[in-house]
Amino acid sequence: MAPRLLVYTRTTDYRHDSIPDAVAAVRGFHGFDVDATEDPAALEQPLEGYAAVVFLSTSGDVLSPAGRERLAGYVESGGGFAGVHAAACTEYGWPYYGELLGARFDRHPHLQAGKAVVEDRDHPATRQLPAVWDFTDEWYDFRSNPRGAVRVLVRADESSYEGGGMGTDHPLAWCRDHAAGRVFYTALGHAREAYTDGDFLAHLRGGIDWVARDE
Numbered sequence: 001m002a003p004r005l006l007v008y009t010r011t012t013d014y015r016h017d018s019i020p021d022a023v024a025a026v027r028g029f030h031g032f033d034v035d036a037t038e039d040p041a042a043l044e045q046p047l048e049g050y051a052a053v054v055f056l057s058t059s060g061d062v063l064s065p066a067g068r069e070r071l072a073g074y075v076e077s078g079g080g081f082a083g084v085h086a087a088a089c090t091e092y093g094w095p096y097y098g099e100l101l102g103a104r105f106d107r108h109p110h111l112q113a114g115k116a117v118v119e120d121r122d123h124p125a126t127r128q129l130p131a132v133w134d135f136t137d138e139w140y141d142f143r144s145n146p147r148g149a150v151r152v153l154v155r156a157d158e159s160s161y162e163g164g165g166m167g168t169d170h171p172l173a174w175c176r177d178h179a180a181g182r183v184f185y186t187a188l189g190h191a192r193e194a195y196t197d198g199d200f201l202a203h204l205r206g207g208i209d210w211v212a213r214d215e
Contacts, residue, residue, distance in 0.1 A: 012060030052080035080211030109163025124206030
Protein backbone atom coordinates (compact mmCIF):
# COMPACT_ATOMS: atom_id res chain seq x y z
CA MET A 1 0.00 0.00 0.00
CA ALA A 2 1.15 3.53 -0.77
CA PRO A 3 1.95 5.79 2.20
CA ARG A 4 -0.95 8.09 3.10
CA LEU A 5 -0.98 11.82 3.61
CA LEU A 6 -3.56 13.76 5.61
CA VAL A 7 -3.91 17.14 3.91
CA TYR A 8 -5.70 19.64 6.13
CA THR A 9 -7.04 22.89 4.66
CA ARG A 10 -9.39 24.31 7.27
CA THR A 11 -9.44 28.11 7.54
CA THR A 12 -11.05 30.35 10.14
CA ASP A 13 -9.26 33.48 8.96
CA TYR A 14 -8.05 34.47 5.47
CA ARG A 15 -8.76 31.80 2.87
CA HIS A 16 -6.49 31.37 -0.15
CA ASP A 17 -8.21 30.72 -3.44
CA SER A 18 -5.24 28.53 -4.37
CA ILE A 19 -6.30 25.80 -1.92
CA PRO A 20 -8.17 23.64 -4.48
CA ASP A 21 -5.20 23.85 -6.86
CA ALA A 22 -2.84 22.97 -4.03
CA VAL A 23 -4.86 19.92 -3.00
CA ALA A 24 -5.02 18.77 -6.62
CA ALA A 25 -1.26 19.16 -6.92
CA VAL A 26 -0.58 17.05 -3.83
CA ARG A 27 -3.05 14.43 -5.04
CA GLY A 28 -0.95 14.30 -8.20
CA PHE A 29 2.23 13.33 -6.35
CA HIS A 30 2.95 9.77 -7.45
CA GLY A 31 3.37 7.25 -4.66
CA PHE A 32 1.06 8.77 -2.06
CA ASP A 33 -2.58 8.21 -1.21
CA VAL A 34 -4.12 11.48 -0.06
CA ASP A 35 -6.97 12.17 2.35
CA ALA A 36 -7.89 15.87 2.11
CA THR A 37 -10.23 17.37 4.68
CA GLU A 38 -11.39 20.51 6.46
CA ASP A 39 -13.07 18.61 9.27
CA PRO A 40 -11.31 19.11 12.63
CA ALA A 41 -12.65 15.73 13.71
CA ALA A 42 -10.15 14.13 11.32
CA LEU A 43 -7.35 15.36 13.60
CA GLU A 44 -9.06 13.95 16.67
CA GLN A 45 -8.65 10.39 15.39
CA PRO A 46 -5.48 8.27 15.58
CA LEU A 47 -2.98 9.63 13.06
CA GLU A 48 -0.44 6.82 13.12
CA GLY A 49 -1.66 5.48 9.78
CA TYR A 50 -0.37 8.59 8.01
CA ALA A 51 3.16 9.06 6.76
CA ALA A 52 2.67 12.82 7.19
CA VAL A 53 0.14 15.48 8.09
CA VAL A 54 0.18 18.52 5.79
CA PHE A 55 -1.30 21.87 6.85
CA LEU A 56 -1.90 23.48 3.47
CA SER A 57 -2.65 27.21 3.82
CA THR A 58 -4.64 26.70 6.98
CA SER A 59 -5.37 29.90 8.90
CA GLY A 60 -6.68 30.89 12.30
CA ASP A 61 -7.66 28.38 14.97
CA VAL A 62 -8.31 25.11 13.16
CA LEU A 63 -7.92 22.43 15.83
CA SER A 64 -9.99 21.32 18.79
CA PRO A 65 -8.22 20.59 22.10
CA ALA A 66 -8.36 16.90 21.23
CA GLY A 67 -6.89 17.61 17.80
CA ARG A 68 -4.03 19.55 19.32
CA GLU A 69 -3.25 16.65 21.62
CA ARG A 70 -3.39 14.15 18.78
CA LEU A 71 -1.13 16.20 16.50
CA ALA A 72 1.48 16.80 19.19
CA GLY A 73 1.54 13.13 20.15
CA TYR A 74 1.77 12.05 16.53
CA VAL A 75 4.81 14.18 15.72
CA GLU A 76 6.57 13.48 19.00
CA SER A 77 6.21 9.74 18.40
CA GLY A 78 7.80 9.94 14.95
CA GLY A 79 5.18 11.35 12.57
CA GLY A 80 5.88 13.87 9.83
CA PHE A 81 4.44 17.39 9.65
CA ALA A 82 4.61 19.75 6.68
CA GLY A 83 3.31 23.32 6.69
CA VAL A 84 2.70 25.30 3.53
CA HIS A 85 2.40 29.10 3.26
CA ALA A 86 -0.41 30.24 5.60
CA ALA A 87 0.25 27.32 7.93
CA ALA A 88 2.37 29.98 9.68
CA CYS A 89 -0.84 32.01 10.21
CA THR A 90 -2.41 29.17 12.17
CA GLU A 91 -3.10 28.35 15.84
CA TYR A 92 -1.71 31.59 17.27
CA GLY A 93 -3.26 30.67 20.61
CA TRP A 94 -1.38 27.39 20.91
CA PRO A 95 2.25 28.05 21.89
CA TYR A 96 3.28 24.47 21.08
CA TYR A 97 2.35 24.97 17.42
CA GLY A 98 4.68 27.93 17.05
CA GLU A 99 7.53 25.85 18.45
CA LEU A 100 6.62 22.94 16.20
CA LEU A 101 6.58 25.03 13.03
CA GLY A 102 9.59 27.14 13.94
CA ALA A 103 8.21 30.66 13.39
CA ARG A 104 4.94 32.55 13.08
CA PHE A 105 3.80 34.87 10.31
CA ASP A 106 4.07 38.61 10.94
CA ARG A 107 3.31 40.50 7.69
CA HIS A 108 3.93 40.47 3.97
CA PRO A 109 4.39 43.01 1.19
CA HIS A 110 2.25 42.85 -1.95
CA LEU A 111 2.45 39.85 -4.25
CA GLN A 112 5.47 40.36 -6.51
CA ALA A 113 8.38 38.74 -8.28
CA GLY A 114 11.59 38.28 -6.33
CA LYS A 115 14.52 35.96 -5.78
CA ALA A 116 14.95 33.12 -3.32
CA VAL A 117 18.45 31.91 -2.49
CA VAL A 118 18.96 28.19 -1.92
CA GLU A 119 21.24 27.87 1.12
CA ASP A 120 21.23 24.10 1.51
CA ARG A 121 21.15 21.90 -1.58
CA ASP A 122 21.58 18.67 0.35
CA HIS A 123 17.88 18.17 0.95
CA PRO A 124 15.06 16.69 -1.16
CA ALA A 125 13.21 20.03 -1.07
CA THR A 126 16.08 21.91 -2.71
CA ARG A 127 18.14 19.48 -4.79
CA GLN A 128 16.31 20.28 -8.01
CA LEU A 129 16.16 24.05 -7.50
CA PRO A 130 18.42 26.64 -9.11
CA ALA A 131 20.89 28.31 -6.75
CA VAL A 132 18.94 31.55 -7.17
CA TRP A 133 15.26 30.89 -7.74
CA ASP A 134 13.08 33.50 -9.44
CA PHE A 135 9.58 33.27 -8.02
CA THR A 136 6.44 35.31 -7.42
CA ASP A 137 4.95 35.24 -3.95
CA GLU A 138 4.07 37.30 -0.88
CA TRP A 139 7.54 36.94 0.73
CA TYR A 140 6.33 36.40 4.29
CA ASP A 141 8.06 38.11 7.20
CA PHE A 142 8.05 36.25 10.51
CA ARG A 143 7.74 37.43 14.10
CA SER A 144 11.11 35.88 14.89
CA ASN A 145 13.98 34.45 12.89
CA PRO A 146 13.98 30.65 13.24
CA ARG A 147 17.64 30.25 12.32
CA GLY A 148 19.48 28.37 15.03
CA ALA A 149 16.42 26.29 15.90
CA VAL A 150 15.86 25.00 12.34
CA ARG A 151 17.88 23.95 9.30
CA VAL A 152 17.35 26.80 6.84
CA LEU A 153 16.96 25.59 3.27
CA VAL A 154 15.93 28.75 1.39
CA ARG A 155 16.08 32.45 2.22
CA ALA A 156 14.63 35.53 0.57
CA ASP A 157 16.82 38.08 -1.18
CA GLU A 158 15.08 41.23 0.06
CA SER A 159 17.05 43.37 -2.41
CA SER A 160 15.09 41.68 -5.22
CA TYR A 161 11.63 42.90 -4.16
CA GLU A 162 9.94 45.75 -2.31
CA GLY A 163 8.78 45.77 1.29
CA GLY A 164 10.84 43.08 2.99
CA GLY A 165 11.10 43.50 6.74
CA MET A 166 13.65 40.97 8.02
CA GLY A 167 16.86 42.16 6.38
CA THR A 168 19.65 40.08 4.90
CA ASP A 169 18.84 36.97 6.95
CA HIS A 170 15.30 36.09 5.93
CA PRO A 171 14.53 32.34 6.04
CA LEU A 172 11.70 31.18 3.76
CA ALA A 173 11.83 27.40 3.96
CA TRP A 174 13.32 25.15 6.58
CA CYS A 175 13.16 21.77 8.28
CA ARG A 176 13.80 20.44 11.74
CA ASP A 177 13.54 17.39 13.93
CA HIS A 178 10.92 17.59 16.67
CA ALA A 179 11.26 14.86 19.27
CA ALA A 180 11.09 11.69 17.14
CA GLY A 181 9.28 13.43 14.28
CA ARG A 182 10.20 15.64 11.35
CA VAL A 183 8.90 19.08 10.37
CA PHE A 184 9.17 20.97 7.06
CA TYR A 185 7.81 24.43 6.32
CA THR A 186 7.79 26.58 3.20
CA ALA A 187 6.45 30.14 3.17
CA LEU A 188 5.91 29.95 -0.59
CA GLY A 189 2.72 28.80 -2.28
CA HIS A 190 0.35 31.78 -2.21
CA ALA A 191 -0.81 31.88 -5.82
CA ARG A 192 -2.69 29.31 -7.84
CA GLU A 193 0.10 29.43 -10.41
CA ALA A 194 2.55 28.01 -7.88
CA TYR A 195 0.82 24.66 -8.06
CA THR A 196 1.62 24.21 -11.74
CA ASP A 197 5.20 25.51 -11.39
CA GLY A 198 7.68 22.63 -11.76
CA ASP A 199 10.28 24.06 -9.39
CA PHE A 200 7.77 24.77 -6.66
CA LEU A 201 6.16 21.34 -6.99
CA ALA A 202 9.59 19.69 -6.72
CA HIS A 203 10.28 21.80 -3.63
CA LEU A 204 6.97 20.86 -2.01
CA ARG A 205 7.22 17.20 -2.96
CA GLY A 206 10.74 17.01 -1.58
CA GLY A 207 9.70 18.52 1.74
CA ILE A 208 6.81 16.09 2.08
CA ASP A 209 9.02 13.18 1.10
CA TRP A 210 11.46 14.17 3.83
CA VAL A 211 8.93 14.39 6.65
CA ALA A 212 7.29 11.18 5.45
CA ARG A 213 10.72 9.51 5.44
CA ASP A 214 10.20 8.59 1.80
CA GLU A 215 13.54 10.17 0.82
